[in-house]
Amino acid sequence: MLMLVSPMMNISQLKKSGHWPTLLTSFLYFDVSFMVWTLLGALGSMIAPDLGLDPQQKFMMVSLPILSGAFLRIVLSLLVDRIGTKKTGILAQLIVMAGLVVAWRMGIHSYGQALALGLVLGVAGASFAVALPQSGRWYPPHLQGVVLGLAGAGNIGVVIDHLAAPRIANLWGWQSVFGAALIPLVLAFVLYVAFSKEPPGEFKRKKLSDYVNLLRQRDAHWFCFFYTISFGGFVGLATAFAIYFRDEFGLTAVHAGEVAAFCTLVGALGRPMGGALADRVGGIRSLTIFYSIATVSLIGAALTHNLWVCGGCFFLASGAFGMCNGSVFQLLPQRFAKDIAVMTGLVGCGGGLGGFLLGMFFGSSKTYTGNYVYGILGFATLCVVALIGLRLVKTRWRTTWGATAAARI
Amino acid sequence: MKLLSTTHGVPAEAGRESEDAFRVQQRGSRAIAVLADGLGSSREGGVAARRAVDMMVDYHRARPLAWSIPRSLHEFATQINRLFHQESLQRHGSPELLCTLSVVVIEGGRLYGLNVGDSPVYLQRGGSLSRLSQAHHVDDPNMRHVLTRAIGLEASVEPFLFEAEVLDHDQILLCSDGVSNPLSDDTLSRMLEGQSTARAIVAAAREVVVTTPELQDDASAIVLRVVERGWAGDHPDRTLEVVPVLRLGQSVDDYVLVRPLQEGGRVWLAENSAGLRHVLKFPPSEAHDDEIRRDAFIREVWQATRVNSPDFVRAFIPPQESLRYYAMDFVDAPTLRKCLQKGPLRVEEAVELGRFLLRACQFLLTRDLAHADLKPDNILVVNSSGRLRFLLLDFGSAAELFSVTSRAGTPSYLAPERFMGGALSERTEIFAIGVTLYETLSQVYPYGEIERFQTPRFDSTPPLLSRRNPAVPGWLESLVRRALSPDPEHRYQNFSEMAYDLGHPDQVAPYHRKDAPLLERNPLLFYRVSTFILLMINMLLALLLLRK
Numbered sequence: 041m042l043m044l045v046s047p048m049m050n051i052s053q054l055k056k057s058g059h060w061p062t063l064l065t066s067f068l069y070f071d072v073s074f075m076v077w078t079l080l081g082a083l084g085s086m087i088a089p090d091l092g093l094d095p096q097q098k099f100m101m102v103s104l105p106i107l108s109g110a111f112l113r114i115v116l117s118l119l120v121d122r123i124g125t126k127k128t129g130i131l132a133q134l135i136v137m138a139g140l141v142v143a144w145r146m147g148i149h150s151y152g153q154a155l156a157l158g159l160v161l162g163v164a165g166a167s168f169a170v171a172l173p174q175s176g177r178w179y180p181p182h183l184q185g186v187v188l189g190l191a192g193a194g195n196i197g198v199v200i201d202h203l204a205a206p207r208i209a210n211l212w213g214w215q216s217v218f219g220a221a222l223i224p225l226v227l228a229f230v231l232y233v234a235f236s237k238e239p240p241g242e243f244k245r246k247k248l249s250d251y252v253n254l255l256r257q258r259d260a261h262w263f264c265f266f267y268t269i270s271f272g273g274f275v276g277l278a279t280a281f282a283i284y285f286r287d288e289f290g291l292t293a294v295h296a297g298e299v300a301a302f303c304t305l306v307g308a309l310g311r312p313m314g315g316a317l318a319d320r321v322g323g324i325r326s327l328t329i330f331y332s333i334a335t336v337s338l339i340g341a342a343l344t345h346n347l348w349v350c351g352g353c354f355f356l357a358s359g360a361f362g363m364c365n366g367s368v369f370q371l372l373p374q375r376f377a378k379d380i381a382v383m384t385g386l387v388g389c390g391g392g393l394g395g396f397l398l399g400m401f402f403g404s405s406k407t408y409t410g411n412y413v414y415g416i417l418g419f420a421t422l423c424v425v426a427l428i429g430l431r432l433v434k435t436r437w438r439t440t441w442g443a444t445a446a447a448r449i
Numbered sequence: 450m451k452l453l454s455t456t457h458g459v460p461a462e463a464g465r466e467s468e469d470a471f472r473v474q475q476r477g478s479r480a481i482a483v484l485a486d487g488l489g490s491s492r493e494g495g496v497a498a499r500r501a502v503d504m505m506v507d508y509h510r511a512r513p514l515a516w517s518i519p520r521s522l523h524e525f526a527t528q529i530n531r532l533f534h535q536e537s538l539q540r541h542g543s544p545e546l547l548c549t550l551s552v553v554v555i556e557g558g559r560l561y562g563l564n565v566g567d568s569p570v571y572l573q574r575g576g577s578l579s580r581l582s583q584a585h586h587v588d589d590p591n592m593r594h595v596l597t598r599a600i601g602l603e604a605s606v607e608p609f610l611f612e613a614e615v616l617d618h619d620q621i622l623l624c625s626d627g628v629s630n631p632l633s634d635d636t637l638s639r640m641l642e643g644q645s646t647a648r649a650i651v652a653a654a655r656e657v658v659v660t661t662p663e664l665q666d667d668a669s670a671i672v673l674r675v676v677e678r679g680w681a682g683d684h685p686d687r688t689l690e691v692v693p694v695l696r697l698g699q700s701v702d703d704y705v706l707v708r709p710l711q712e713g714g715r716v717w718l719a720e721n722s723a724g725l726r727h728v729l730k731f732p733p734s735e736a737h738d739d740e741i742r743r744d745a746f747i748r749e750v751w752q753a754t755r756v757n758s759p760d761f762v763r764a765f766i767p768p769q770e771s772l773r774y775y776a777m778d779f780v781d782a783p784t785l786r787k788c789l790q791k792g793p794l795r796v797e798e799a800v801e802l803g804r805f806l807l808r809a810c811q812f813l814l815t816r817d818l819a820h821a822d823l824k825p826d827n828i829l830v831v832n833s834s835g836r837l838r839f840l841l842l843d844f845g846s847a848a849e850l851f852s853v854t855s856r857a858g859t860p861s862y863l864a865p866e867r868f869m870g871g872a873l874s875e876r877t878e879i880f881a882i883g884v885t886l887y888e889t890l891s892q893v894y895p896y897g898e899i900e901r902f903q904t905p906r907f908d909s910t911p912p913l914l915s916r917r918n919p920a921v922p923g924w925l926e927s928l929v930r931r932a933l934s935p936d937p938e939h940r941y942q943n944f945s946e947m948a949y950d951l952g953h954p955d956q957v958a959p960y961h962r963k964d965a966p967l968l969e970r971n972p973l974l975f976y977r978v979s980t981f982i983l984l985m986i987n988m989l990l991a992l993l994l995l996r997k
Contacts, residue, residue, distance in 0.1 A: 068965075127990075159887065317858070318902075318903075318905065319902075319904050320903070320904065320905075320906070321903065321905075322899065322900030322901075322902070322903035322905075323901075323902055323903070324900050325900060325903075371902055374902045375902070376918075434900075436712060436713075437901050438859075
């Protein structure tokens, strides 16, 4: 039975059941990780001139953490089932901190070093696979939605990046940002080690074959693709904004960061709204609306050259993608009820891939045509493909539901 | 196996009806004996006993072969229990459909049994009598008439299951406590050894009661005598394979797959060696390693094959079946959905459709079933010389009333309460019929298309049918709108109520939503009242004018 419970009631329930220090510390860990994950995106426009990078390389550098995060998620989630969540969490945090210490003390002097740091930061992006099961497994099924919702709040980390990183870089140079980022990381790490606890009970070990089996279903393909576009669009734009606004409109790093932060914020806040809307009007319908808005506003952003119009279009696109994320996650647990843990991993991987793809579109477009128009239009085309996919899923759901309906729920 | 059976029952007092019920059915080497004792303290004990016995025998005859006998007995007993409990709560507000239930099935040289309550089952073998059943009553000797478990007492029941090997000359006795209380186990044992019939045993119990009137009760007994056990045969349980992929031209038993009828390739048109065309339905490929889905399919087969009415497409299990699937008659007719794409049905055709749906639903109701997925896609339209005839399809969602509280079904046809955890009921089926009729007359959904996984709102009123289809008369509009009311209390409460309205257009009360203005609900009253008020004002004004 589905009950509508007010969020406040859920929060008080959260305090009573489960283990709230774990919930708090693991999400602190997740949130600061998300923040450093997209750090290179916020700094990209400042690092690039110092290392003499061409646009292709520039976008490669900022997108690589997203790609490596996508695949490391699956690695970490396999590890969680084998050595435990807390051990995996500690290991992942140590790797990220070590990487940042090296970058801060030794400095980044070449494209290769920047890429290496990008790979290491991917581990931070994979924290989702650790924090979520660790806190989620403490709580009964009906509170899982709230736990998932809190996780979504981590997206705000990107906004902080855009606001803080350029300012710190202005004061002490961009290398020092890596050092500054260590402060919240170390804090979260200490709290995590001290207060978080391994969730009780035995859990079914996920195997690589589980992922492969799930990928045999056609719906799984489409859901991965939907999230590739929506989360890819959100996180890809978030990392590309700073460079884009600086290149296109000659803004200073701080100003570009502010515009980027503003555009990203709406995407992060849109997530829960997208989920609520999907429940009210239907997931397919709401996704159709959001993808259409995203397509139109991306085309608008590609074809106009005015800071306000273009910024407005990106603002809309980012918000639409953020709401898409929420809508996808409204459908996902219902469509893949018992496989949700594996499916979340797969879909997240797709999302990361999308972010990387968008970065590559921007980079190649600038390198080969001298502007971003084709890159943005390319991504808009993918949105159209997603719209077609929605039609296909909708017709299939309409025809093949009966026999398995009772069994599924 | 050779088996002889005798049965006998008498009421406690001559001239009164007995609240016991019993039945024995033997087909080939299989036999089932059922005895139920209606609880005297309840209002409908006798009714419950008779219904429980009949349902058990009927269910067992059509039992899904994929289930073991104990599994199916358990399933049927809990289902009868749930049904009686729910129905009695709805009709009486308290559990009144109460009875005991004892069942013995002999098949393949084994005995399988189940009991709820205190009607005992005995096995007499080689001069000794053993009790196979469990007595579900309070232990205190003075309180033995108080049952701790009975069919219909609580929302769920845990029946006691037993099993035994059957040997030549075994005797099995099922009786009500009107027999087992007056007669001691020794007496029963001696009588069975002396080849007494059920009549003799019941008579002996009556004799004892003459001296101890406090034991007076309805008395009935079933005696099964195994003359010759014969060939035990293999276990009838069948585990049929679920084939993951089916291809065109593949042969399945006697059939060759001709053409897939549905996306996903699980429903096929097939032709057998005699040139007959049937539709074969296979379980979803996930059922291969998912027991819940396999079970759901087995249940579907069971529901589909035991329904036998000209309003339904006949479903059957091919005798030589070697894979998991079932067959249906192939009716070469379009679905109602296809017909609607060309245009709405005529009013008289829609009325006929309504009659058909209500008749089919009432038929299912007598089997305690609901279709649970009524929609134009599941209705075939056969055009026999200008007149439309309809057939109902797809038992994938069929279930007992009240047994489903999930959102299973097609969202656009689910009643609003089903989205809030409400149970499948006559009223939710009536809503689905309402949506189907609305669509049939207007080609659009009354509340818009609702998606899977959506929690819709029903606060808008569906647009008037007559606006889209001027041919729709007022009474039919009211009828459809009443079936579509978001509040189940304002809907038709029973199929028969709606069927009556459909047959008596002149008696259909106009339907208005709760918050409709007076002008819409009762225009005559509105104009009368407003005319009266205007008249009063005018007179007042005239009076004022005269005063001046």
